[in-house]
Amino acid sequence: MDYSILEQVMRRAALEAGTRIMEIYNAKDFEVRVKSDQSPVTAADEAADALIRASLSEAFPGTLIVTEEESESHVERAENFLIVDPLDGTKEFIRRRGDFTVNIAWVEGGLPVRGVVYAPARGRLFYTRASGQSVEESGPLDPSSPGEIAPIMVASPDNSALRVVASKSHRDAATDDYIARYDVKTLVSAGSSLKFCLVATGEADLYPRLGRTMEWDTAAGHAVLAGAGGQVIRFDDHSPLIYGKPGYANPFFIACAPGAALR
Known part of the structure; x- marks a missing residue:
């Protein structure tokens, strides 16, 4: 896998999916259906899934893409694969609480080594660079042109607080x-x-x-x-x-x- 291309493709797909999700989110109303596992699904889940799958399939032909909304993919296996939740937090989306994300990741040898998380209602975009360092991108989030990128790092926990x-x-x-x-x-x-x-x-x-x-x-x-x-x-x-x-x-x-x- 070429991590530089992967970074570009995942970032763009997440942002484009986020735009479509927000169009539906900001509409007056949208239909909510219940899947066989009793979880909710909306047009936003399905539209984002179709967009992301198309982007990934074009960029990485022959690569397994496991996605929540495609049940057929749930029985397929590969050592290395792409995995997608086009709208994580559908309940938050339905309740219009904003805490929902677009998730795309590359799993290699059993571990997710690259990924992007985009929270379109919060305007927050996180992803791993080709180097493996995670960043948050801010400013106008343009699929064609990265904005201001800052490395992120975990804190040193105070176990008394x-x-x-x-x-x-x-x-x-x-x-x-x-x-x-x-x-x-x-x-x-x-x-x-x-x-x-x-x-x-x-x-x-x-x-x-x-x-x-x-x-x-x-x-x-x-x-x-x-x-x-x-x-x-x-x-x-x-x-x-x-x-x-x-x-x-x-x-x-x-x-x-x-x-x-x-x-």
Whole structure:
């Protein structure tokens, strides 16, 4: 994989998908349907998925593209593959709360090594450069011309005053019980893969997820966090979270900055 081309293609696809998502988001109303797994889907999910798949297929012919909205892809396997959640945080989108993202990642040898997370309603764009360093791009976000790019890096956690981020739509008693083990300074609720990015930028130290997720939910955020010096590990044994699992389902996990004393 040519990482320079990958960076350009993923960035452009995410921004173009974000533009289409916001057109639907800003409309007076939109239809919400329920998929077979009882999760919601909208025209924005489907339009963004079609746009991203077309961009990736053209740039990387013959490469496996696993995407949430294409159930046929969920049974395909490859050592290296692209994985997409065209609209992560559909519930946030439906409620018009803004915490939704476009996620695109490249998985190589079981790990997401490059990724982009774009939060169009928040105007925040995070991605890994060809070098592997994660950045946040600001200013006018133009698909054809990068704006101001700044490297991002995790913080050094103060274990007597941890900053924790947790799910906005999926937080439960088990998560609250786990967070209660720590000395917490701040606890912020956020939606979608933005939680990974808040750890990556040093705005939070710890993100525990004790609930169901799929690899397309996490791969892009995982890549951004890793490129900022952070880690994503399994909740049960603290081993690295690996990708390409049968069915693409994740175990519980913890995303954090190194130095966080896990309990």
